[in-house]
Amino acid sequence: MNTDALLLERIHSHAEDGLSVAGMTVNRIDTALTGDALIDALKGVRFLGIRSKSRVPAEVLAAAPSLEAIGCFCIGTNQVDLDAAAASGVAVFNSPFSNTRSVAEITIAEIIALHRKLIDRSMELHGGHWRKSASGAHEVRGRTVGIVGYGHIGSQVSVLAEAFGMRVVYYDILPRMALGNAQACTSLEDLLASSDVVTLHVPATPVTHHLIGPDQLRQMKPGASIINNARGSVVDLDALAESITAGHVGGAALDVFPEEPRSNDEAFACPLAGIPNVILTPHVGGSTEEAQAQIAEDVARKLQRFKETGTTTAAVNIPEVDLPDHHPDHCRILHFHKNVPGVLSSLHSIIAESGANIHAEYLQSQGDLSYVILDVDTIDRDVMKKRIAAMPETIRLRILE
Ligand code: NAI
Numbered sequence: 001m002n003t004d005a006l007l008l009e010r011i012h013s014h015a016e017d018g019l020s021v022a023g024m025t026v027n028r029i030d031t032a033l034t035g036d037a038l039i040d041a042l043k044g045v046r047f048l049g050i051r052s053k054s055r056v057p058a059e060v061l062a063a064a065p066s067l068e069a070i071g072c073f074c075i076g077t078n079q080v081d082l083d084a085a086a087a088s089g090v091a092v093f094n095s096p097f098s099n100t101r102s103v104a105e106i107t108i109a110e111i112i113a114l115h116r117k118l119i120d121r122s123m124e125l126h127g128g129h130w131r132k133s134a135s136g137a138h139e140v141r142g143r144t145v146g147i148v149g150y151g152h153i154g155s156q157v158s159v160l161a162e163a164f165g166m167r168v169v170y171y172d173i174l175p176r177m178a179l180g181n182a183q184a185c186t187s188l189e190d191l192l193a194s195s196d197v198v199t200l201h202v203p204a205t206p207v208t209h210h211l212i213g214p215d216q217l218r219q220m221k222p223g224a225s226i227i228n229n230a231r232g233s234v235v236d237l238d239a240l241a242e243s244i245t246a247g248h249v250g251g252a253a254l255d256v257f258p259e260e261p262r263s264n265d266e267a268f269a270c271p272l273a274g275i276p277n278v279i280l281t282p283h284v285g286g287s288t289e290e291a292q293a294q295i296a297e298d299v300a301r302k303l304q305r306f307k308e309t310g311t312t313t314a315a316v317n318i319p320e321v322d323l324p325d326h327h328p329d330h331c332r333i334l335h336f337h338k339n340v341p342g343v344l345s346s347l348h349s350i351i352a353e354s355g356a357n358i359h360a361e362y363l364q365s366q367g368d369l370s371y372v373i374l375d376v377d378t379i380d381r382d383v384m385k386k387r388i389a390a391m392p393e394t395i396r397l398r399i400l401e
Pocket of ligand 1: 176
């Protein structure tokens with residue numbers, strides 16, 4: 001059977017639904033594929049959907065000439081050789097923000113759990129110890145949450161925390177509009193000194209490496225807690241363990257670690273293990289069925305737009321072009337080519353010599369690659385197609401009829 005799209009690794013069924021509605025034939029394989037098995041499965045396939053376990057190196061791309069785009073139905077894209085994909089005009093899409101609500105919700109759960117020392121009470125009861133006490137347990141209403149990084153996740157935490165009656169302060173290196181009654185802090189120090197709970201939502205960058213170290217922990221209010229659902233490099237875990245053990249920081253919730261096991265079979269170790277009022281979770285902040293469904297819809301929509309219009313918005317490896325719908329009376333030339341001088345003038349000559357008029361033209365370049373889209377009259381399409389395909393600069397040509 002001729003297959004437009006191949007979906008691997010149990011991608012959520014909403015992806016298949018979306019691609020089928022867009023008229024694609026879809027084949028599913030539940031496992032990850034690599035090497036020759038992937039090359040075999042890709043014969044005749046135009047769109048590939050993977051999660052984090054399949055590997056698409058340059059050799060696989062070279063052996064899959066029909067492949068036009070890869071959808072990574074996850075956040076990361078390092079399982080694909082992005083440069084090799086760009087060099088052969090294969091677009092790669094992912095879904096970096098579909099799980100932000102899930103992370104915001106787990107953060108709220110942890111803010112409450114830390115204020116009530118819920119995990120400790122539960123562990124005690126599991127061990128047969130009944131320790132009923134109000135001491136050190138607090139409502140979150142009226143308390144201050146300090147949000148570091150007011151982007152997709154931080155801003156949602158802000159809205160949810162206010163709904164619980166919390167006061168919200170935030171710190172971001174970029175100017176971000178405050179939502180609700182939230183107040184921006186001019187420095188991280190101000191935020192740390194005024195928060196009952198600090199929650200981190202920054203990316204991993206050289207600047208955010210150990211953004212929270214011994215000095216910052218000292219600047220926190222005595223008894224305040226810290227939450228890291230961002231990236232493992234952001235907090236100095238030894239310093240945090242020391243501060244909690246010394247009785248300064250009151251507790252922590254950590255979902256991400258500097259070194260994380262690569263599979264569920266590997267052991268896990270962390271300096272915070274065994275310390276009271278510390279919640280440890282195995283990088284599940286964004287892992288919910290709802291997030292998986294939204295990732296499936298988001299990436300399937302990007303593949304569908306790419307197939308139907310040539311739009312590459314949010315592609316991670318090739319020039320981004322946002323295109324209007326394809327006009328049925330025109331033919332749309334989608335042309336990936338080497339970013340060298342003279343290509344446009346060659347294209348224009350070929351189109352002019354075929355007697356076609358150009359109705360619209362879009363161009364974007366990135367590194368060695370350029371992507372030009374031309375909406376032209378449908379005259380003499382076959383001759384035009386052969387001549388463009390034969391241009392030495394052509395990397396990939398697709399024509400929408
Ligand atoms: P985003 O890019 O929307 O927001 C990040 C914000 O941090 C931006 O507003 C940026 O200006 C700000 N920022 C960058 N450097 C900063 C600094 N040095 N100080 C203060 N602010 C700084 O990112 P998003 O989607 O909100 O994600 C936040 C973090 O959450 C990322 O590290 C992401 O990888 C992580 N994440 C974790 C998940 C999990 O399962 N635990 C799931 C999804 C995301």
